[in-house]
Amino acid sequence: MIAFWILSPIMVAAALGILFARKAVHAALLLAVVMVGLAVLYALQDAPFLFAVQIIVYTGAILMLFLFVLMLVGVDASDSVVETIKGQRLMATVVGLLFGAVVVLGVAQVSLGAVTGLAEANADGNVPGLAQLLFSRYVFAFEATSALLITAAVGAMVLAHRERLSPKQTQADLAAQRMRDYASKGLHPGPLPSPGVFARHNAVDTPALLPDGTPAEASVSRVLSARGAVRSAPATDVDRLTDSMGDGTSNRAVTRSGPRGPIDGDPSDRARPEGTEDQA
Amino acid sequence: MSATPFLVLSAILFTIGCVGVLTRRNAIVVFMCVELMLNASNLALVTFSRVNGNLDGQVAAFFVMVVAAAEVVVGLAIIMTIFRTRRSASVDDASLLKY
Numbered sequence: 001m002i003a004f005w006i007l008s009p010i011m012v013a014a015a016l017g018i019l020f021a022r023k024a025v026h027a028a029l030l031l032a033v034v035m036v037g038l039a040v041l042y043a044l045q046d047a048p049f050l051f052a053v054q055i056i057v058y059t060g061a062i063l064m065l066f067l068f069v070l071m072l073v074g075v076d077a078s079d080s081v082v083e084t085i086k087g088q089r090l091m092a093t094v095v096g097l098l099f100g101a102v103v104v105l106g107v108a109q110v111s112l113g114a115v116t117g118l119a120e121a122n123a124d125g126n127v128p129g130l131a132q133l134l135f136s137r138y139v140f141a142f143e144a145t146s147a148l149l150i151t152a153a154v155g156a157m158v159l160a161h162r163e164r165l166s167p168k169q170t171q172a173d174l175a176a177q178r179m180r181d182y183a184s185k186g187l188h189p190g191p192l193p194s195p196g197v198f199a200r201h202n203a204v205d206t207p208a209l210l211p212d213g214t215p216a217e218a219s220v221s222r223v224l225s226a227r228g229a230v231r232s233a234p235a236t237d238v239d240r241l242t243d244s245m246g247d248g249t250s251n252r253a254v255t256r257s258g259p260r261g262p263i264d265g266d267p268s269d270r271a272r273p274e275g276t277e278d279q280a
Numbered sequence: 281m282s283a284t285p286f287l288v289l290s291a292i293l294f295t296i297g298c299v300g301v302l303t304r305r306n307a308i309v310v311f312m313c314v315e316l317m318l319n320a321s322n323l324a325l326v327t328f329s330r331v332n333g334n335l336d337g338q339v340a341a342f343f344v345m346v347v348a349a350a351e352v353v354v355g356l357a358i359i360m361t362i363f364r365t366r367r368s369a370s371v372d373d374a375s376l377l378k379y
Contacts, residue, residue, distance in 0.1 A: 001281055001285075004285060004286070004289075008285070008289045011289070011293065012289070012293070012296070014290055015292075015293055015296040015297070015316060016296060018296070018300055018309070018312060018316065019296060019300050019303065019304070020311065021297060021309075024308050024309050027309050027312055028312060031312050031315065034293070034316065034319065035319060038319050038322070038323055041286065041289075041323060042323075042326055044281075045286070045326050045327060045329075045330045046330060047326050047329070047330075047338050047341075048323075048340065048357075049338070049342075050326060050338055050341055051346075053342065053345060053346070054322075057345055058315075058319070058348075060347065061349070062315065062348070062349060062352050063353060064355070065353070065356060066308065066311070066312065067353075068307060068355045068362060069308060069359065070308060070358065073308065073359070073360070073363050073369050083322055084372045087284075088302075088303075089303050092299060092302035092303045093299060093303065095302070096295055096298050096299035096302060097295075097299075099295055099298060100291065100292065100295030100296075100298075100299075103291040103294065103295060104288055104291045104292060104295075107284070107287045107288055107290075107291050108284060108287075108288055110284075110341065112283050112331050113331075115281065115282065115283055115331050116330075116331060116332060116333025117330060117333060118329070118330055118333060120333060121334050121335050122335075126335075126338075129335050130335055130339060130342070131335065131339060133339050134339060134342075137336075138339055138343075141321055141343060145343065145346050145347075148346070148347065148350050149346070149349075149350055149366065151350075152349075152350035152351075152353045152354050155353075155354045155357065156353045156354055156356075156357040159354070159357035159358060159360070159361050160357050160361070162364070164289060167307055177325070207315075213370070240371060
């Protein structure tokens with residue numbers, strides 16, 4: 001019973017986390033916590049076969065399927081906060097709480113009598129006992145299960161299969177398309193620019209800077225911009241870095257007086273207000 | 281080892297799953313909440329099996345698991361198909377049959 005009292009708060013907290021998690025991946029991982037907790041509760045209640053099945057089938061297979069689909073659909077497909085029906089979220093919560101109160105009170109008031117326990121039923125092992133039932137009394141349900149499984153497998157294949165409507169584009173086609181775009185729209189036919197490799201940020205999330213100091217949008221991966229994970233590399237950073245390095249060839253560094261900090265020093269401790277660089 | 285705490289936990293988990301189905305917008309998270317409800321009912325079945333002293337409840341829980349596995353496979357395939365045509369996994373976007 002100690003295991004139950006330790007596990008049940010964890011499981012309820014994880015289940016509540018599924019309700020409030022912003023990202024679907026977090027919800028999936030919290031669901032894994034609930035499922036492993038349930039597996040332990042099965043083991044606690046003399047159901048070792050269901051313990052193994054819960055971990056292998058639910059946590060191992062079904063949850064991994066969820067994660068696969070999440071990765072295919074895109075991790076950034078998060079919930080919108082906008083309500084389509086006004087007050088629906090509040091109403092759902094109220095109705096849910098009422099339902100929960102009714103069910104919990106109802107279950108708590110029922111007197112179940114003495115717990116028989118499974119010592120007798122599990123006398124020659126839990127798995128042989130289940131097999132005995134499964135292949136005698138429930139054999140037709142078991143057979144129907146096989147029909148269900150094969151229907152599900154075929155259905156998933158049919159739904160996931162995609163007929164190719166146009167021929168696959170080869171590399172030669174892609175190259176010809178690039179040249180056509182260049183001829184008609186003036187698009188750059190070469191590869192995209194690489195991201196900014198900058199003395200203080202050496203990462204793919206920093207856009208490269210064009211000669212006039214503006215960031216080149218095409219240099220950062222589309223996925224990173226969609227997630228909003230792009231760092232800014234403003235043109236003033238270049239000036240500051242040039243300043244701090246004391247580059248003699250730069251006009252601005254010569255004309256501007258002021259203390260020169262170390263390269264990795266905090267730019268703000270030079271007591272120069274933002275935006276004055278452009279006027280210099 | 282009394283059975284009531286297990287049943288209460290099962291009821292609480294089922295309620296949380298219900299509220300999740302009603303409030304969440306992402307179809308995959310809605311599906312996870314359905315799974316949570318199925319799991320909660322499984323816990324009740326296993327508990328009743330122990331109360332009654334026979335294994336029928338555990339067989340029922342086993343069948344629920346099999347049906348849940350089949351349902352997840354088909355449901356996720358449908359979500360994938362909807363996402364492929366509409367570029368969205370939100371349950372609000374698939375409202376074409378309404379009009």
